[in-house]
Amino acid sequence: MAHSAETLLSAWMTWLENEKRASPHTIRAYHQDVATSLAFFEAHLGEKINETHLAHLTAGDMRALLAHQTREAELRQRLADGAARSRSRHISALRAFYRFLSLRYDIQNAHVTAFKLPKTRKPLPRPLARPVAREAAEEIASFTAANDFVARDLALYTLLYGAGLRIGEALSLSIGDFDAAPCGPLRVTGKGNKQRLVPLIPIVQERLAAWRRQRSSAEPDAPLFIGQKGGRLDPATARRTMRLWRQAKGLPASATPHALRHSFATHMMESGADLRAIQELLGHASLSTTQTYTKTDEAHLLRVWSAHPRAGKP
Known part of the structure; x- marks a missing residue:
């Protein structure tokens, strides 16, 4: 029986905590970003997704995710550069999730791992005078x-x-x-x-x-x-x-x-x-x-x- 997307996400969180010793902040951020992306794919595909769906997402699915994130950012009236950084963070988290899937479950998808976003300017630190x-x-x-x-x-x-x-x-x-x-x-x-x-x-x-x-x-x-x-x-x-x-x-x-x-x-x-x-x-x-x-x-x-x-x- 194919693993559900939720099961795989939960397994990744456990791995990050117990084996990678990631900070609670990192774990929460990764979970939120990937869970949001998975929820979009379920709405986009019209059904609950599992490892089979994750292995067969297309470049078109990824572009649809990016377009959705862009619309969401515009609705929240975020600054363009801030919205770009948010999209980059979501895609980065999704790619990290797929690296885990490849490592532990042999689930691979080049459309996700190779998907690239335009480079954004990294904001400079803003120290106090x-x-x-x-x-x-x-x-x-x-x-x-x-x-x-x-x-x-x-x-x-x-x-x-x-x-x-x-x-x-x-x-x-x-x-x-x-x-x-x-x-x-x-x-x-x-x-x-x-x-x-x-x-x-x-x-x-x-x-x-x-x-x-x-x-x-x-x-x-x-x-x-x-x-x-x-x-x-x-x-x-x-x-x-x-x-x-x-x-x-x-x-x-x-x-x-x-x-x-x-x-x-x-x-x-x-x-x-x-x-x-x-x-x-x-x-x-x-x-x-x-x-x-x-x-x-x-x-x-x-x-x-x-x-x-x-x-x-x-």
Whole structure:
């Protein structure tokens, strides 16, 4: 009996989680993108689909999927480049699903795996300006809902900018992670459960230590950053506090916790830090990902040059 598309998708999710050690965010994103594509093919073909259908999708079916995604994007009035990136992400997820099907079920379809989309411009990271980033932690902490957690937010946002961590990496830290090396380097678990050592500059050490003192009775496996109910701090809470700050300051929507990581990398690059060193600090698997920050640095230099009184003049 042929496997249903839902069964195959579920098997892929299990494989990603147990064998590839993909992050929960990656698994959710892949599931959503591929499930959306499978739902379209069922509506397009007029029946529930299984491995036989998946093996025999045509180039015309793929073009129909792309046209559907384009219409959906236009209905949501998304920016053209953003819509293109969304389509690319969906097709990329579908191709990854088919690589799994080929590996585990010998289900192959060249029309899907070879389907290509026009290249889209990868958006440049949008860091905060140096003066804004330098004062961000203190200012964001002033928007903390409860006074007992001002030290927590001061430590958290200083860590994000001072060490370049992802918000998920910071919030997954436990008391023992800091106690093992209070002066750094801090052992951080990143994407794919890969670990890296991140040095801590003095101000990061000081603010983490100040927050740690408030958690004097906590066990080593207890979360370092907690919410008001004592559990691990929810990323949505951290983002909400930063949103209040950026709205009060009149900053764009790009001023998120991840922008602090972008700011760390960009400002290190502008100061002449080695690209390979920045790659290791950020935990990027590929140097090409880190090289995005060189383009940001070039854009910064161009803005500086264009501000010259004689720029563009004979």
